[in-house]
Amino acid sequence: MILNLSNVLSEQHETIECAVPIEMDVFRCETGSFELVRKSFLTLCIEYAGDKKLKITGRGEVTAVIPCDRCLTEVQVEIPLEFQKKVSVDPDGADEAEELDEANYIDGYSFDVEQLIYNELLVGWPTKILCSEDCKGICNVCGQNLNEGTCDCEDTGLDPRMSVIRDVFKNFKEV
Numbered sequence: 001m002i003l004n005l006s007n008v009l010s011e012q013h014e015t016i017e018c019a020v021p022i023e024m025d026v027f028r029c030e031t032g033s034f035e036l037v038r039k040s041f042l043t044l045c046i047e048y049a050g051d052k053k054l055k056i057t058g059r060g061e062v063t064a065v066i067p068c069d070r071c072l073t074e075v076q077v078e079i080p081l082e083f084q085k086k087v088s089v090d091p092d093g094a095d096e097a098e099e100l101d102e103a104n105y106i107d108g109y110s111f112d113v114e115q116l117i118y119n120e121l122l123v124g125w126p127t128k129i130l131c132s133e134d135c136k137g138i139c140n141v142c143g144q145n146l147n148e149g150t151c152d153c154e155d156t157g158l159d160p161r162m163s164v165i166r167d168v169f170k171n172f173k174e175v
Contacts, residue, residue, distance in 0.1 A: 003111040005046070005054070009089060013048035020044060020113050027064060027121050037076060038063035042117065052090035054106075058083050062121070066129045070137035071145050075129055081120045 001023060007014040022039040042060035049055040060081040065074050087103035105115035136146035144151035 001113045003044075003046070003113060004109055005089070005106070005111050006109045008046055008048050008054065009052075009109060015048075016044065016046040018044055022060060022062060022114075022117055024062075024114055024117060027062075027118070029122065029125070035065045036062050037065055038078075042081065042113065044113070046111070049086060053086055053088050056083075056085045056087060056116075058116070058120075060117075062117075066126070068131040068135060069129050070135045071131060071147055072138065073131045073145070073147075075131050077126060077129060079121065079124050079126070081117065081124065083120055 001020050003016065003018075003020075005016075008016055019041040022036070022042055024039075025036055027034045027036055038061075040061045042058055045057045047055050058081065061078060062081065063076050063078050066077050067073065068075050085103075087106060089103070089106055105112040105119065131147070138145055139151045139153055141153040142151050144153075
């Protein structure tokens with residue numbers, strides 16, 4: 001969705017307050033494509049902050065389907081979108097770019113809401129997703145989900161020099 005910023009940037013500096021729908025159905029990034037199953041409205045407030053700068057605040061929430069990092073079971077993860085940004089719309093204001101937020105979603109008088117949402121999802125994306133805190137993962141030999149049951153694979157991760165000790169423990173299992 002594209003919002004027109006001409007009223008905010010005009011002499012009257014009107015504030016835009018609106019609730020816009022999140023139109024993105026799939027979030028695509030370098031790690032893959034993730035379906036967004038639930039999306040709230042994004043409430044935006046865009047106001048003029050002086051010196052060709054805008055103050056943008058927003059709040060919303062999306063729920064993405066992301067695979068568990070250990071067992072690859074799909075997990076629904078709520079990702080809050082809550083931000084407050086100060087951006088410059090002055091094309092000559094490159095010297096202030098370090099203290100202001102990046103504004104690749106503003107082009108002239110056009111404000112691309114979907115690009116802003118994409119940026120916020122990139123920043124707010126969780127680094128570790130687990131289906132549960134005690135997730136056992138998958139067997140690295142046969143691929144069995146160890147949360148659903150055990151497998152009959154022999155643990156090949158042990159040092160072969162320790163095979164004698166392993167045999168001792170196998171023989172005296174009931175002790």
